[in-house]
Amino acid sequence: MRVNVIRPAELGPDEVAAWREMQRSSPHLANPFLSPDFTIAMGEVHTGARVAVITESDGPVGFFPFERHGGGVGAALGGWVSLSQGVVHVPGAEFDSNTLLKECGLSVWEFGCMVDRQPWFQPFETLRQDAVVLDFADGYPAFLDELRERSPKFVKSTLYKERKLGRDVGEITSEFAVRDTEQFRLLREWKSAQYQRMGRPDRFARSWVVELTERLHAVDTPDFAGPLSMLYADGRPVAGHFGLRTDTMMIGWFPAYDPDYAKYSPGLIQHLHMVEAAAKIGVSSLDLGISNGSEYKDALCSRTVPVTEGIVRRRSAGAAAHWLRTAPVRRVRRFILDSPALYGAADRAMKRYGRLRTRGKAQ
Incomplete structure (x- = not known):
């Protein structure tokens, strides 16, 4: 196994083609966040973005x-917004995590949404959760009947x-791929306001997230689009809703709605x-991410x-120092997540804080 670490922009056409073929060969790796397109876009907005190209005698x-x-x-690429992470590989590949990190110049690598079937990282898992998937490979009518x-x-x-x-x-209409940048800006405004109401960090308060999503919104190809x-x-x-798709899978990323119409649950209507x-363009599933008790x-x-x-x-020594800095915080977080009562209390506290912050800005 040879490892060559490059910047995403240095990926060549043959490497991108090999990457796509790996995703086609293993449907669980077809997530848009694992695509070369997302990686290349991250490289355009983040100076620390890298790709380890793992090769053997016959190629990647x-x-x-x-x-x-x-x-x-090191960390998962775009970990603050990415909902799927890991190594994209040929079927049956075997890797050694210690060797991989060493070749990448890393003592530590943190991940937050590791895709399934990555045995080389399994011994290092600290939390396992379930992501919600909607299947509609048989078409929308069949999906609605099952629902x-x-x-x-x-x-x-x-x-x-x-x-x-x-x-x-008035009449209800919808459009799947809106190119208008002003409507995209409106969606981001709705989402930022929602983050504030919920007491959560506003993803769009970071300029690189805005730039990243704008770049991805401009992409529309058969293999990948935003x-x-x-x-x-x-x-x-x-x-x-702004999300990403490959030719077979779509990811739920940034849904939002106008709160003036909240009583109609327009976000749920929009999802249907x-x-x-x-389904009409051949996408067969939608990954909505971790439920966290979300009723919808x-x-x-x-x-x-x-x-x-x-x-x-x-x-x-670097890994030991990192453990000393982060282990206590992670233990507290895990303790809260494992306790429904504590998690509910923390969630309510953040929402109260969000309401107070929103009220203060309005005055």
Whole structure:
């Protein structure tokens, strides 16, 4: 095994083609966040973005995107916003995590949403959760029929609210891939306001996230795209979603809606329209990420897939120092996540803080 660490922009056409073929050969690696397109876009907005090209005698057998930080510490590429991480590889590949990190110049590598079936990292997992997946390979009508069986009240309520929104406001329409940059800006404003209400960090407060999503929104190819899906009532935008897709899989990333229409649950209506449109172009699944008790994700769920977080550490002084800095904080976080009562209390506290912060800005 040979490892050559390069910047994403240095990937050649043959390497990109090999990367795509690896994703096609292993459907669990087809996530858009594991695509060369996301990696290249991250390289354009983050100076620490790197790719380890893993080769054997007959060519590339794997690609390992990562961020290089100071002191030999690395992280998953775009980990603050990425919902799928790991090594993209040929079927049956075997790697040694210690050797891989050493060749990358890393003593530590942190991951937060590791894709399934990465045995070389499994010993370093510290938390395992389930991501929600919607399956519609048989088309939208079949998906809706199955959804009615699993979640009849959810479907009945959502379709009723769509009809009521149409009666109260005007005709309901939707578009799967909106190219207009002003509507994309509107979606980001809705999402930033939602983060503030919930007391969560605003992803779009960081300029590199805005630049990254704008770059991805501009991409529209058969293999990869960043579609902005919008829902309209009487021609007015009321909900939307910005995500990524490959030719077979879409990821739920930034959903948001106009709070003036909250009583109609426009985000749920938008999701159903988006699934219908995605199915028509050949996309067969939508990954909504970790549920975290979300009622709408649980209602829509066809199946779940495991995702993990953890830290790979080599035996080194730098890795030991990193452990001393981070281990206590991670223990507290894990303790809270493992306790529904503590997690609920923390969630309510953040929402109260968000309401107070929003109220203070309004005054």
